[in-house]
Amino acid sequence: MRIFQLIADQHLKIGDRLPPERDLVENFELSLITVRRAMHELEEENIIERRPRMGTYLKQSIAQIPELGRILYLKIYKTEYGENIFLDTMVQEVEFQLKKEHIRLLYHSAVSPSVEIAEAAAECLGIFVTGWLDVKWRDFLKSLGLPVMVIGSNPYPDVFSTVSYDMRTAAELCHHALLEQGCARTALVNGGPTYLPALEIHRGFMKAAKSHGLKPASVPVLWSGQSGIRIYLTDFLREHPDLDGILLESGEFDAILGCLWQMGYRRDLRLAVIVDNVNVIRPFSTVPGGIAAYFEQSIPVLAVKRMLRNTSCEGQRITKDLIQPVLYYQ
Template identity: 30%
Template sequence: MVSPKYARVQSGIVNLIATENIKIGETLPTEKELSENFEVSIITIRRAVKHLEESKIVRREQGRGTFVIADIQGRVDNGTIVFLDIMRGELTFAAFTPSVKNIDNELTRRGYKLNLLIAGQKPDAESIGRLKDVKGVIATGWINAKWVQILNALDIPVVFLGGITCDPLDIPMVSFDYKKMAAILAQHLFDKGAKKIGLVLGGSDYAPSTLMKEGLVSVLKRRGEKLDPSRVYYSDDEDPGTASNSIGKFLNDNPDVDGLLIELAAYVHILNNLIDTPRRPLMGVMAVTPKLGNVCRNTYEAAFKDNIYEKAVEVLLENIQTGRKTVDNLKIEPYLVK
């Protein structure tokens, strides 16, 4: 059921009082500030505040402001949200990475608790059980059709974080536009004089790799060309210790490649193989956030404009607050850094 707009704002103001530690006798932000914060009209703000006044949480004083009159610190408990990380192969210890910690901080500020769940590609009873009685799920990792079916069947809001290779059904997805990123960089390399571009990617079944390849193919198609499969390198399940050697072999097998589109993780291996040679291909490095600065004159970098974790939280909380599922997928736009 969809809650009235003023009711959602009312809950938001209570959360604001608790998370911003607004004490008894202190004032709320002005109506204009609340209106901008919650992106609603001042009429809606006034209705929400009126209900809070009736609940003896605030008191309005003409010309002075709205004062907090109840101690609600620590009362906010909107429920639990699960961050589901689906892994391929052996499961690792569940730990809060900096990115997940950012999600945790944002959800805490809004009155939610975050639980981290590491699961395998085959849904198991224990993992599914931990998804019961939660307010929502942010799912990422190696999401497959089996997990999509399970998550779609849950009567709770779910958001997929990152691209997936199977049909997401009607679950919204927040992802980086890797296809557009690769296309921007490829066109830039061609504009700078590259004639033949190679790809150095992650696993062949890794969703971003597929999209990056599609980006290059789209640019080649506009040029009336086709992608030579021998110019694509996939790391797959390669031992990191042998990556530099196998990338070196790829470069040696493609001596005519004068432009490279590279995932950030492979960049150091490319440099290691080129440092003692006269070969200096133009390179386009694909990263989530800018990392390189002015490392090499022949290197160009693309990154993404927005924080994908913040956007995933926004989409999920909107679905929780409105009581509906949205099928609108959100793609984070890339830009050329250098």
């Protein structure tokens, strides 16, 4: 499938010669057997032509190439959190990357495993998974016998390939930055206590606190929910009027700005936020002295790359990619 991306990138036309097989092996990190099998299948489909002692040539325009397979995108959600089960930015970006490879993305959202999902997966090359992965989902996905790529923190990085942001390091760097800029009374406004990225953020935040001689019990933490966050935030800020630095998830950013404005909170308060990418920083740039941790590398690009390699390889490889954060100072 990545051969088609090479054809597109090099603007090869009908009659142009493809790189030798050994070059494809090196470029795509595949075995020679896998490349030769792929080339044989393309020859069978009349897309390429092998000429003895001359090489391999493109026989059909890439625009005419049909769908080469399907991959399932499974979003696991919980009804109690009122989550959006419709297509989000992550799905759209993964779909965009797969279209380059002439692969169709099928989308399903679910609370529990079902026959419907198993039937959809049977037509697919692999499965992307996001959301609330638990033991029943782990066993169900393993039973399907397909390559699985989990996007985001999950409890089973030794069972399934994973691409996620290093939230622990991001939180540690942000808290270090707040403390090094003179903040003496810091706090964490976090996601729910069952949300794995939030747990990683908490660990990183507390690690930085300990390294500066602070006792965990002395550092206020608000574990927020999906609804009524402004009420909790307002109460939290009233309980801790002496705060001069707060680390928060990007999802709580608008809510805390509203609360601070409404309460007339102290102007020297510094905010640090963890965001997905540099584009999300723009609204945050209005906060004087703000700190942000963002991630330069794209999860969808890396996840698709790893998935395609896993679907091309003999046997399933478990890969772990932890994307590192970058600090931004306003």
